[in-house]
Amino acid sequence: MTAAPSTSGRVSFVGAGPGAADLITLRGAQRISEADIVIWAASLVHEDVLQHARPDAVVVNSAEHSMEGITHHYERAAAEGLLVARIHSGDPALWGGTQEQWELCRRLGLETEVIPGVSSFTAVAAIVQRELTIPEVAQSVVLTRLEGGKTPMPSKETVRSFAEHGTTMALFLSAARTKQLQDELLAAGSYDESTPCVVAYAATWPDELVFECTLGELAEEVKRHKLYKHTMVLVGPALASGGTRSHLYDPGHFHEHRKVEDQARRAELKARDKALKAAAGQ
Numbered sequence: 432m433t434a435a436p437s438t439s440g441r442v443s444f445v446g447a448g449p450g451a452a453d454l455i456t457l458r459g460a461q462r463i464s465e466a467d468i469v470i471w472a473a474s475l476v477h478e479d480v481l482q483h484a485r486p487d488a489v490v491v492n493s494a495e496h497s498m499e500g501i502t503h504h505y506e507r508a509a510a511e512g513l514l515v516a517r518i519h520s521g522d523p524a525l526w527g528g529t530q531e532q533w534e535l536c537r538r539l540g541l542e543t544e545v546i547p548g549v550s551s552f553t554a555v556a557a558i559v560q561r562e563l564t565i566p567e568v569a570q571s572v573v574l575t576r577l578e579g580g581k582t583p584m585p586s587k588e589t590v591r592s593f594a595e596h597g598t599t600m601a602l603f604l605s606a607a608r609t610k611q612l613q614d615e616l617l618a619a620g621s622y623d624e625s626t627p628c629v630v631a632y633a634a635t636w637p638d639e640l641v642f643e644c645t646l647g648e649l650a651e652e653v654k655r656h657k658l659y660k661h662t663m664v665l666v667g668p669a670l671a672s673g674g675t676r677s678h679l680y681d682p683g684h685f686h687e688h689r690k691v692e693d694q695a696r697r698a699e700l701k702a703r704d705k706a707l708k709a710a711a712g713q
């Protein structure tokens with residue numbers, strides 16, 4: 432594939448998805464195939480995504496360099512009008528460290544763009560075939576990490592405070608301190624020892640390990656499997672829910688793409704009316 436013409440040079444921040452090479456978007460794969468320089472982090476991104484790269488592309492493993500170590504590749508791209516694909520795991524908008532790179536690109540006069548990717552938390556939900564939002568059980572998903580690690584957290588963003596909501600949580604970057612994670616999740620009081628969890632190591636990689644356990648078992652199970660990095664924990668009652676029905680597919684619910692089924696719609700309105708009257712104490 433020949434590179435698209437570029438005068439100023441361009442850096443495409445590409446979300447590579449969770450690992451499997453066919454979970455990258457078509458646009459992401461296209462940008463990698465056009466790139467003169469491909470920068471990727473071997474510690475976070477599976478090498479299979481490099482199969483999209485041109486054989487003559489310069490391939491740089493960013494895990495071996497500091498930010499300064501890759502700056503000269505951006506400088507060269509700016510000087511020679513080259514295309515760079517900077518590959519991120521999952522979606523670049525989540526713990527991607529893209530901010531500092533945009534600033535560098537801007538200083539160098541490089542064009543930038545971001546290609547979204549499949550984040551690891553949705554990949555894990557897909558593996559266990561669970562929905563993270565279930566009517567009347569969980570309608571929000573908290574994406575966060577455990578405080579107390581190397582990266583300082585804003586003081587109000589504690590796992591305990593988010594856990595108070597009792598909704599679905601996806602815990603990134605926290606497997607090295609799972610006992611603390613378990614304690615904080617339980618301390619909020621909305622989950623209990625029986626709350627379901629999904630633990631996924633290297634989801635969609637060839638050595639993927641995914642298992643389910645309860646919150647009471649979490650720390651012990653993670654320790655038993657010797658997981659401390661590249662691991663995602665999902666927690667919340669939605670992971671074990673069944674028997675509820677989505678309003679969207681209810682026959683009484685209509686929208687621009689589906690005409691209401693009259694009888695069902697009338698029944699729904701009647702029930703809603705009754706509920707409103709009951710709430711108003713009539």
Ligand SMILES: C[S@@+](CC[C@H](N)C(=O)[O-])C[C@H]1O[C@@H](n2cnc3c(N)ncnc32)[C@H](O)[C@@H]1O
Pocket residue numbers: 449450519520521522523524525526527549550551552602603604605631632633634635636660661662663664
């Ligand atoms: C630096 S963050 C990057 C997150 C990424 N941007 C995303 O959207 O998934 C790395 C953390 O994401 C999670 N993660 C990323 N890929 C994963 C995978 N394939 N399996 C399990 N967890 C993964 C782990 O918690 C890991 O410690």
